[in-house]
Amino acid sequence: MTELLGADPDIEVVGVAADPFIARDKIKQLAPDVLTLDVEMPRMDGLTFLQNLMRLRPMPVVMVSSLTEQGAAVTLDALALGAVDFIAKPKLDVARGLAGYAQLLTEKVKQAAQARVAPVLAPSAAPRSAGPIAYRTTDRVLAIGASTGGTEAIRQVLSTMPADAPAVVIAQHIPAAFSSAFAQRLDRNSRMTVVEAMCDQPLLPGHAYLAPGGRHLRVERSGARWMARLGDDDMVRGHRPSVDVLFESLARHAGANAGAALLTGMGNDGAHGLLALRRAGAVTIAQDRASSVIWGMPGAAVALDAAQDVIPLTRITERLLQAP
Incomplete structure (x- = not known):
């Protein structure tokens, strides 16, 4: 080395x-x-x-x-x-x-x-019994994309989600050997049920679905339900899973019923997808520079005017749960 x-x-x-x-x-x-x-x-x-x-x-x-x-x-x-x-x-x-x-x-x-580093406290698990908040509709679907620094950022967002939150789909740049363990860790620290996404799996409220390492995750509509689709097609912007692939599928199929947050990460994956979501009427959020480990991906989205809100990590859950 x-x-x-x-x-x-x-x-x-x-x-x-x-x-x-x-x-x-x-x-x-x-x-x-x-x-x-x-x-x-x-x-x-x-x-x-x-x-x-x-x-x-x-x-x-x-x-x-x-x-x-x-x-x-x-x-x-x-x-x-x-x-x-x-x-x-x-x-x-x-x-x-x-x-x-x-x-x-x-x-x-x-x-x-280039990373922002600060002392980190050990995370605590979130009790599954907390968070009795009801939402206007179960028709919404939420999405999160991240890369460098994202494993902890995603954990923090999901740890504050209530048990009955809309379905959440996640694209994190991570190797295939690590994604299962990451999903299990998120599940232990969330009131929601967190799993690795499977192809043709219905997306249910109160559940979060992590794209498996090495596979693209897309969301499509099938009758009255949202469905997860997995693909082994080419990398996009050097990544599979790609945040752009996930966000663009939501822009096509969910539009104003979607909410998306682009979190810390190097590069610009997800910026164009977030712009497509904003144009489709979705809630679009970028993590701010101060709370990001690397402000590459959210910064690229801000440069494109893709984010309605540029906010700290601690406020992202609350904003995602608000209707457009």
């Missing part, structure tokens, strides 16, 4: 640490802009080190994790503790994919250098 990062002319590797205790001293001495952190280290596990780091010296951290069920859970723990992003460890047979891995690694480190 030192060689891969050091080969980029815009990145200087200022230090390498074999364990967290050495890392602690080198961080004090070298004051790096970004830290890459392995969960599996001698003398102290990466999560304990990360928790101490974010409490004492918050800084952008990119986790390096294994693509396993346990690795996915630990990585999501790290994101909850304040890590900006993660990258999977390369497979043992790296000869064919090393160049692509190097590009992804350097991109994530550069993105992390």
Whole structure:
């Protein structure tokens, strides 16, 4: 990793640490802009080190994790503790994919250098019995799109949704090996029932549906019901699932019955879809710069005048639930 990062002319590797205790001293001495952190280290596990780091010296951290069920859970723990992003460890047979891995690694480190990082408190689960709020109609459908920093932003939005909220569909840029664990984590922290979306699945009030990693999620109308459709077609703006794909399907099929929020993330995926939703009469929201880890995607939507409201993360649930 030192060689891969050091080969980029815009990145200087200022230090390498074999364990967290050495890392602690080198961080004090070298004051790096970004830290890459392995969960599996001698003398102290990466999560304990990360928790101490974010409490004492918050800084952008990119986790390096294994693509396993346990690795996915630990990585999501790290994101909850304040890590900006993660990258999977390369497979043992790296000869064919090393160049692509190097590009992804350097991109994530550069993105992390732009992130807003602050101390993060451990999340608390939301009781499913709370939130007895009734809404005017069950015909509405809500959508959320996010990328870098989005796992925690989405968790915060869903944790304040009432149990009887309209159906919510979610597109988060995430690998296929991680999306199931992410859906389960959201479910534990929400009054709604949160699942990975399945193809031809009816979308029900009180339920949230996460696009599986590596598949596009679309919403279509079938008689009196909203339905989830999954697709393996080409990436859009470099992503599958793509927020634009989800939002544009809602613009076509739901129009003014939809509400959508574009949250923190690098790039511009979702900006054009949010504009299509606004033109179709939907409620459209962009997370503001101050509460975003990376204000790329919501900033791109604001530049297109796609968002009716540009508001902090803490106000997004309330605005989504309001009728147009």
